[in-house]
Amino acid sequence: xxxxxxxxxxxxxxxxxxxxxxxxxxxxxxxxxxxxxxxxxxxxxxxxxxxxxxxxxxxxxxxxxxxxxxxxxxxxxxxxxxxxxxxxxxxxxxxxxxxxxxxxxxxxxxxxxxxxxxxxxxxxxxxxxxxxxxxxxxxxxxxxxxxxxxxxxxxxxxxxxxxxxxxxxxxxxxxxxxxxxxxxxxxxxxxxxxxxxxxxxxxxxxxxxxxxxxxxxxxxxxxxxxxxxxxxxxxxxx
Numbered sequence: 001x002x003x004x005x006x007x008x009x010x011x012x013x014x015x016x017x018x019x020x021x022x023x024x025x026x027x028x029x030x031x032x033x034x035x036x037x038x039x040x041x042x043x044x045x046x047x048x049x050x051x052x053x054x055x056x057x058x059x060x061x062x063x064x065x066x067x068x069x070x071x072x073x074x075x076x077x078x079x080x081x082x083x084x085x086x087x088x089x090x091x092x093x094x095x096x097x098x099x100x101x102x103x104x105x106x107x108x109x110x111x112x113x114x115x116x117x118x119x120x121x122x123x124x125x126x127x128x129x130x131x132x133x134x135x136x137x138x139x140x141x142x143x144x145x146x147x148x149x150x151x152x153x154x155x156x157x158x159x160x161x162x163x164x165x166x167x168x169x170x171x172x173x174x175x176x177x178x179x180x181x182x183x184x185x186x187x188x189x190x191x192x193x194x195x196x197x198x199x200x201x202x203x204x205x206x207x208x209x210x211x212x213x214x215x216x217x218x219x220x221x222x223x224x225x226x227x228x229x230x231x232x233x234x235x236x237x238x
Contacts, residue, residue, distance in 0.1 A: 003084060007092035011066075012099055018069050020062050024100050028054060028107040035111045043116045047108065048196030049168075051125070054104035056132045056192055057161055059097045060140030064157065066096070068150040076235050090223075090231050094137055101133040102126075121199040128195040131215040135188050138219040138227055145230040164189035182210075191215055 015021045031050045035043050070076055076089070109120055143160060147153035167184035170176050176184055184190045191211035198208050 008095045011096035032111040055101040056136040097137045125199040132192040134219040135215045138222040141227045
């Protein structure tokens, strides 16, 4: 347990040293300004989307930045000569992404609370944020670990954002017929959006149940079957 806590602390300190947390907070501060200048209805509509972008999509790009900076330093390869098991290193990285995601949640949800009053169900949104981060980082790790450098990862990331956010945009402009809306839930980002929306308004129960199950299934399969194996391979290759 002490080794695990030490690894998590080291990951968070690296985020501070690389100024990744600074830029994450800076982005969240922009959302705070938008929320502060919005009326209650607009803030209520924007809140779930802003939390999704920070907790889900931003966590991937920040995780990628940290990973490739570590790779340049040889930090990950150096861990192979220590008694630390690599799965613990992977867990520590996931925890650091959780730290950034929940920091963003506190800032964004806190600003909604301060400027517009209690409009969000706190306990559900904490659980949903956990699922969204876990799912997006699992997919993000696949992009990162199969990219030779940050720019290659960035190209793949932009493709992922386009693919995942397209259903969100199509539903927002009422392009998707009701009978086909269930297909949009195959986008992890839209599934996360539905869950976040359920904390501020009524959402059909089946959508919430499907989204929770889907977002739990993705990391449950990706981390043990694909991510960890590739993580070990990249660590060994340096």
